[in-house]
Amino acid sequence: MKRQMTWVAAAVLLAAWASTAGATGWGIGGFGGISIPIVQDDAEQGTIYGAQLRLSVGGLLGIEPNVMYFRNGDWELDAVPGEVYDGSKFYAIGVNVILGSAGPPTGFRMFGLAGGKYYNEDNDYRDFSSSKLGWNAGVGLEIGLGTVGVEARAEGNIMPLDGGGSRKWVHLRAGLNYYFGIR
Amino acid sequence: MRMTTIRRPLTALVAVAALLVAGCILSGQFVIVIPFADDIEATDSNVGSLEINLANVSKTWEEHADDIQNIVDLKFECKVTNNHGDSTAAGEVWISPTSVGSNPDADDVRSHEGAVLFLSGFELAPGADISITFKKSADYITNLESVLDIIEGGVFHVYGIANNREFNITISGIGDRLHGRIMVTFSAG
Numbered sequence: 001m002k003r004q005m006t007w008v009a010a011a012v013l014l015a016a017w018a019s020t021a022g023a024t025g026w027g028i029g030g031f032g033g034i035s036i037p038i039v040q041d042d043a044e045q046g047t048i049y050g051a052q053l054r055l056s057v058g059g060l061l062g063i064e065p066n067v068m069y070f071r072n073g074d075w076e077l078d079a080v081p082g083e084v085y086d087g088s089k090f091y092a093i094g095v096n097v098i099l100g101s102a103g104p105p106t107g108f109r110m111f112g113l114a115g116g117k118y119y120n121e122d123n124d125y126r127d128f129s130s131s132k133l134g135w136n137a138g139v140g141l142e143i144g145l146g147t148v149g150v151e152a153r154a155e156g157n158i159m160p161l162d163g164g165g166s167r168k169w170v171h172l173r174a175g176l177n178y179y180f181g182i183r
Numbered sequence: 184m185r186m187t188t189i190r191r192p193l194t195a196l197v198a199v200a201a202l203l204v205a206g207c208i209l210s211g212q213f214v215i216v217i218p219f220a221d222d223i224e225a226t227d228s229n230v231g232s233l234e235i236n237l238a239n240v241s242k243t244w245e246e247h248a249d250d251i252q253n254i255v256d257l258k259f260e261c262k263v264t265n266n267h268g269d270s271t272a273a274g275e276v277w278i279s280p281t282s283v284g285s286n287p288d289a290d291d292v293r294s295h296e297g298a299v300l301f302l303s304g305f306e307l308a309p310g311a312d313i314s315i316t317f318k319k320s321a322d323y324i325t326n327l328e329s330v331l332d333i334i335e336g337g338v339f340h341v342y343g344i345a346n347n348r349e350f351n352i353t354i355s356g357i358g359d360r361l362h363g364r365i366m367v368t369f370s371a372g
Contacts, residue, residue: 126368
């Protein structure tokens with residue numbers, strides 16, 4: 001029974017995906033959420049804001065240029081009670097390839113994404129600034145309400161560091177997309 | 184035939200990407216705080232020092248000693264006291280990858296090959312002291328990149344001197360800390 005339900009759920013998802021695969025048009029969107037650092041002693045959970053274009057290029061493919069600001073939360077150490085240190089602030093500009101169509105949705109659809117970003121890090125505590133090319137990948141869900149789509153997604157981000165190593169985050173975010181040129 | 188032609192480079196690309204991503208994913212950014220074993224007492228004719236071996240005092244450093252990728256930052260926390268009754272002291276903290284030798288004077292420290300001036304810019308009136316927190320130490324740090332290269336070796340020597348003909352200073356802990364401390368941020372994976 002459980003197996004059958006899994007197959008039914010998969011079929012429904014596939015149908016929803018396929019029904020919107022041919023949609024074309026373009027949209028703009030804004031989003032916000034939380035940024036969760038992975039294996040970073042000098043960072044706590046922070047916030048993320050940004051904007052994106054969603055361009056359907058036909059079939060299941062879409063292109064998503066995007067800009068975002070996010071920051072690591074201020075951090076402290078048990079060994080140094082009473083001192084709180086600034087988390088880094090980041091600006092990023094990038095492009096994602098969307099698999100699952102980036103056109104206007106009807107109903108709901110899931111999509112996958114992968115792309116690159118140019119990250120700029122600023123840290124007041126360390127008096128430090130650096131820019132690096134990194135990459136990201138994730139999955140999302142968008143629910144269509146006419147020309148408006150409500151989306152939620154989880155995205156992994158990796159920014160390599162000078163001299164080796166990297167900063168990594170999981171971004172959990174929600175947003176609204178408004179679509180034009182629907183056909 | 185065409186699929187095979189495409190698939191091979193694609194497989195190689197995916198394999199290379201996977202290795203790169205795996206290398207990055209397994210790495211992390213670590214922060215350790217190392218307390219000094221003692222205070223540093225220094226006069227113009229006899230400069231005291233401390234040897235620090237990070238592997239001996241930090242389990243985190245020891246665990247990652249073989250895969251340290253980059254020393255990202257160094258901060259200092261200490262109280263510097265001018266014990267001299269007559270003259271103002273312009274305090275300095277130097278870091279060297281090797282020992283300057285036994286009973287060095289201030290000139291020996293300054294001229295020692297590899298020794299780097301790390302903290303400077305604080306003047307102390309006779310009998311006065313200054314407490315430098317990790318946060319505040321950023322105001323006095325110089326030559327950070329050179330010092331980070333020294334720290335990467337894992338073993339280094341800390342010297343406290345003053346830029347005066349005669350001086351007598353002590354580098355100790357602030358508040359209820361017994362001695363001075365350093366904070367090292369590094370990436371490893």
